[in-house]
Amino acid sequence: MDMEVAAWHSMHSSLTAQQDKRPFSRATVRRIAAFARPHRRNLVAFLLLSTVTATLAVATPLLAGRVVDAIEHRSSTGLVLGLSGLIAAIAVAEAGLGLVTRWLSATIGEGLILDLRTTVYDHVQRMPVAFFTRTRTGALVSRLNNDVIGAQRAFSDTLSQVVGNLVTLVLTLVVMMALSWQITLIALVLLPVFVLPARRVGRRLAQLRREAATHNATMGTQMTERFSAPGATLVKLFGRPERESAEFAARASRVRDIGVRTAMVQTFFVTALTFVSALALAVVYGLGGYLALRGVLGPGAIVSLALLLTRLYAPLTALSGAHVEVMSALVSFERVFEVLDLKPLISEKPDARPVPDGPLAMEFDNVRFGYPAADKVSLASLEEVATLDTRGGDEVLHGVSFRAEPGQMIALVGSSGAGKSTIAQLLPRLYDTDEGAVRIGGVDVRDLSAASLRETLGMVTQDGHLFHDSLRENLLLARPEATEEELWDVLRRARLDGLIASLPDGLDTVVGERGYRLSGGERQRLTIARLLLARPRVVILDEATAHLDNTSEAAVQEALSEALAGRTSLVIAHRLSTVRSADLILVLEGGRIVERGSHESLLAAGGRYEELYRTQFAESPAEQKAAAN
Numbered sequence: 001m002d003m004e005v006a007a008w009h010s011m012h013s014s015l016t017a018q019q020d021k022r023p024f025s026r027a028t029v030r031r032i033a034a035f036a037r038p039h040r041r042n043l044v045a046f047l048l049l050s051t052v053t054a055t056l057a058v059a060t061p062l063l064a065g066r067v068v069d070a071i072e073h074r075s076s077t078g079l080v081l082g083l084s085g086l087i088a089a090i091a092v093a094e095a096g097l098g099l100v101t102r103w104l105s106a107t108i109g110e111g112l113i114l115d116l117r118t119t120v121y122d123h124v125q126r127m128p129v130a131f132f133t134r135t136r137t138g139a140l141v142s143r144l145n146n147d148v149i150g151a152q153r154a155f156s157d158t159l160s161q162v163v164g165n166l167v168t169l170v171l172t173l174v175v176m177m178a179l180s181w182q183i184t185l186i187a188l189v190l191l192p193v194f195v196l197p198a199r200r201v202g203r204r205l206a207q208l209r210r211e212a213a214t215h216n217a218t219m220g221t222q223m224t225e226r227f228s229a230p231g232a233t234l235v236k237l238f239g240r241p242e243r244e245s246a247e248f249a250a251r252a253s254r255v256r257d258i259g260v261r262t263a264m265v266q267t268f269f270v271t272a273l274t275f276v277s278a279l280a281l282a283v284v285y286g287l288g289g290y291l292a293l294r295g296v297l298g299p300g301a302i303v304s305l306a307l308l309l310t311r312l313y314a315p316l317t318a319l320s321g322a323h324v325e326v327m328s329a330l331v332s333f334e335r336v337f338e339v340l341d342l343k344p345l346i347s348e349k350p351d352a353r354p355v356p357d358g359p360l361a362m363e364f365d366n367v368r369f370g371y372p373a374a375d376k377v378s379l380a381s382l383e384e385v386a387t388l389d390t391r392g393g394d395e396v397l398h399g400v401s402f403r404a405e406p407g408q409m410i411a412l413v414g415s416s417g418a419g420k421s422t423i424a425q426l427l428p429r430l431y432d433t434d435e436g437a438v439r440i441g442g443v444d445v446r447d448l449s450a451a452s453l454r455e456t457l458g459m460v461t462q463d464g465h466l467f468h469d470s471l472r473e474n475l476l477l478a479r480p481e482a483t484e485e486e487l488w489d490v491l492r493r494a495r496l497d498g499l500i501a502s503l504p505d506g507l508d509t510v511v512g513e514r515g516y517r518l519s520g521g522e523r524q525r526l527t528i529a530r531l532l533l534a535r536p537r538v539v540i541l542d543e544a545t546a547h548l549d550n551t552s553e554a555a556v557q558e559a560l561s562e563a564l565a566g567r568t569s570l571v572i573a574h575r576l577s578t579v580r581s582a583d584l585i586l587v588l589e590g591g592r593i594v595e596r597g598s599h600e601s602l603l604a605a606g607g608r609y610e611e612l613y614r615t616q617f618a619e620s621p622a623e624q625k626a627a628a629n
């Protein structure tokens with residue numbers, strides 16, 4: 001009975017993985033084999049030992065029969081004791097082998113998980129930003145966790161089950177036939193009673209599990225999205241908490257219903273299984289007893305047959321579901337491979353060179369760019385949509401050209417959506433241009449090595465993301481080997497030393513998922529401190545649009561002048577003070593540079609800049625005061 005339950009559970013445990021009817025290509029199988037190759041020695045040992053274990057399992061019933069025969073023939077005590085000793089020895093061997101095979105299968109399985117996980121992580125990390133802007137984090141994480149584990153099952157659980165059960169089944173049938181073909185045939189007649197419902201119930205259970213998995217995933221997404229600080233804020237401000245709770249409760253109760261249904265279907269099936277197997281046992285005793293009374297069969301044979309029978313149905317049930325199990329494991333593999341096959345749009349050239357030494361110029365040469373279409377950068381299954389948008393993104397930059405001489409500061413101004421942040425993203429190759437070239441130090445950024453580009457460029461983005469970690473770790477991201485003095489030095493220069501020294505945990509204070517416990521201005525100054533620590537030779541700054549209070553504004557301004565001093569820089573400016581200190585101002589409208597020049601000349605020209613000056617760069621009180629002095 002225990003064996004049957006175990007077989008039942010393992011048979012259906014992997015059905016939760018998504019299934020479909022696609023045929024699996026030879027290429028998929030070959031790739032799986034490639035992942036299995038490093039484990040082949042363990043795999044062979046495992047299969048051999050599984051076969052030995054299955055063989056031993058058939059030996060015990062036969063020996064038990066011999067004992068009964070020996071008793072009936074009044075043989076020597078020695079023989080009976082010897083036989084039972086042998087049974088004991090087999091039990092010891094089975095226990096030992098069980099430990100070793102379990103160790104082997106665990107080593108293979110976990111090793112495979114490790115290989116797949118690290119490969120997928122490594123690959124996903126190389127994906128362009130466009131990929132992450134499109135995929136749902138939850139879907140991606142589930143791919144890394146659930147599917148990798150599902151794929152692993154093909155090796156440890158399924159393989160061992162199929163091989164072990166097949167050997168047990170064949171051996172058991174052969175031995176039973178040899179003992180009594182009549183009884184074996186009758187036992188086999190009962191077979192469909194087992195196998196047919198097993199398949200149906202299996203499908204039903206898989207359906208239930210899949211539905212539960214979908215509900216669980218949706219609840220998970222809802223929770224991670226709503227229970228993050230920005231999400232929770234949004235719900236508090238605009239959301240309908242009652243409706244969200246009701247929706248959540250509806251899903252949660254469906255999961256409860258499914259849980260009860262699953263338990264009942266399972267129990268019902270196992271009970272039926274036990275019942276039929278008890279019936280079969282009655283047949284063995286009835287028919288066997290009849291044959292024994294007529295002298296065709298010895299009592300030992302009946303005992304052997306009865307014991308063997310209990311070992312016949314478990315492998316049968318398991319094998320009847322094996323193909324489903326293998327299929328779902330293959331589906332998991334395919335889902336993992338699907339991610340691995342996504343070619344990163346942006347990659348380093350094999351002959352990439354480092355950024356040249358010395359002061360660096362920065363140049364845009366007739367750059368045209370549109371954000372890539374979804375089907376180029378993502379997977380429908382990761383965006384949780386049926387099909388991907390194949391429409392190419394509209395062109396956002398229509399031939400942008402400018403040049404910053406070494407050490408110069410360029411200010412980029414323009415209305416919202418003009419393409420300012422887009423220009424900034426092309427420099428560190430978060431995206432690549434469609435036409436034209438972006439050059440640093442005279443070299444196309446696509447010819448530069450990723451590491452040296454990272455070292456050369458420092459970028460402060462509009463949202464200034466901070467990891468949920470201590471201030472120290474967030475700073476050290478820029479330069480892991482920085483000393484404590486260096487950290488405090490950059491904090492001082494970013495005008496943050498006072499604040500951080502006053503925190504009870506100082507640099508070890510953990511900042512929230514998005515740096516929520518810091519004010520907007522403080523968060524911005526922290527990202528500037530991080531930039532100062534990195535000491536990049538070229539700085540890109542996407543000023544936060546949010547208006548800061550005067551003290552904060554002045555502090556940010558001071559920190560900025562520190563960050564920009566002597567460096568070639570591109571600043572997307574929303575503050576007049578920044579714009580004024582620039583060597584060259586570019587006015588961007590609708591993806592084109594419409595005006596360029598100095599503050600005074602542009603103002604005198606009375607064009608778009610003058611308009612922006614009046615509307616956007618309304619002087620802050622601090623600046624008015626500074627200007628008045």
Ligand SMILES: Nc1ncnc2c1ncn2[C@@H]1O[C@H](COP(=O)(O)OP(=O)(O)OP(=O)(O)O)[C@@H](O)[C@H]1O
Nearest residue numbers: 133371393396414415416417418419420421422423
């Ligand atoms: N990841 C993206 N995918 C597709 N389109 C995008 C993406 N990011 C921005 N866009 C589009 O590109 C255009 C330029 O956006 P960009 O972020 O460069 O504007 P911006 O000038 O920085 O505006 P703001 O001052 O509001 O920050 C906009 O029309 C925007 O909708």
Ligand SMILES: [Mg+2]
Nearest residue numbers: 420421462542
């Ligand atoms: Mg922007």
